[in-house]
Amino acid sequence: MDSLSYNFNIRSYQIYLFKVLVITSVEKIQIRVQTVIIRMSSNGSRFNRGNGSDIKDVCKIAIVGCAGVGKTAITVRYLTKRFIGEYCPTLERIYKCSCKVDDDDVRLEILDTAGQSKDAWKDGYAYWADCFMFVYSITDRQSFDEIIRLKRLVEQVKNSTSVIGILVGNKCDLLHDRQVPANEATELADEIGCQFCEVSAADWTDVASIKNLFKTLVKDLRKTRTVKEGRQRKQSSSVKFKQAIQKVISGKTPAKRTLSA
Ligand SMILES: Nc1nc2c(ncn2[C@@H]2O[C@H](COP(=O)(O)OP(=O)(O)O)[C@@H](O)[C@H]2O)c(=O)[nH]1
Numbered sequence: 001m002d003s004l005s006y007n008f009n010i011r012s013y014q015i016y017l018f019k020v021l022v023i024t025s026v027e028k029i030q031i032r033v034q035t036v037i038i039r040m041s042s043n044g045s046r047f048n049r050g051n052g053s054d055i056k057d058v059c060k061i062a063i064v065g066c067a068g069v070g071k072t073a074i075t076v077r078y079l080t081k082r083f084i085g086e087y088c089p090t091l092e093r094i095y096k097c098s099c100k101v102d103d104d105d106v107r108l109e110i111l112d113t114a115g116q117s118k119d120a121w122k123d124g125y126a127y128w129a130d131c132f133m134f135v136y137s138i139t140d141r142q143s144f145d146e147i148i149r150l151k152r153l154v155e156q157v158k159n160s161t162s163v164i165g166i167l168v169g170n171k172c173d174l175l176h177d178r179q180v181p182a183n184e185a186t187e188l189a190d191e192i193g194c195q196f197c198e199v200s201a202a203d204w205t206d207v208a209s210i211k212n213l214f215k216t217l218v219k220d221l222r223k224t225r226t227v228k229e230g231r232q233r234k235q236s237s238s239v240k241f242k243q244a245i246q247k248v249i250s251g252k253t254p255a256k257r258t259l260s261a
């Protein structure tokens, strides 16, 4: 009787141990499965965001102009809505961000240039960029005179006179130091085929105007791209039409020969 109860105890202990092991391993598996699911879902959402499946365009903008005109100040104002005051004068960087234009998400790559030389232009960002922000300071006549040369350089690199750009007169908070009248800048804008706007990166009430500079460029670029695509589609469909006609004509000729033979 004693040995029976002993055996029974051992068996029940074994069953208990077995149950515990099974439960803990099942729990472990459940935990692992849950972890994998969490990882997958978090990767998935990150992937969806990073992938940018709903992003339609990439727009590469180069901010160009003489040193000290406020290129970095404009870029930083746009990206952070802040005006820091002092910026590294040799800093040259590409910033990536996105914006909404006409209900579409557009990816922006903004190149804040520094100290351009003629050669750098030829080899570098003029070639890289889709559109340009030509910045001068309304308090610096020389920076305004430089714009026409910069525009010509871009045209050379792009091998086209129809460059997408906007002329920007910065530091319009410093009206007392103005060296470039607004009407003169409007004339230049007409001459180089750009829109024109005066802004102040320092004035916080001008944040919307700075945002608009970028939006205008993106809109112009998208319009140009749509027109180009339309033209290409038209060309390819007219080529296809011509090819179809030629096929019909060349298909009829041998058929006639067979008939006459
Ligand atoms: N008053 C005023 N100062 C500005 C404005 N934008 C830039 N600055 C100042 O001009 C200097 C040069 O600006 P920065 O952005 O570094 O010029 P960059 O060399 O063209 O990049 C800095 O001291 C800025 O604080 C502006 O709109 N108004």
Ligand SMILES: [Mg+2]
Residues within 6 Å of the ligand: 071, 072, 073, 087, 088, 089, 090, 091, 112, 113, 114
């Ligand atoms: Mg700078």
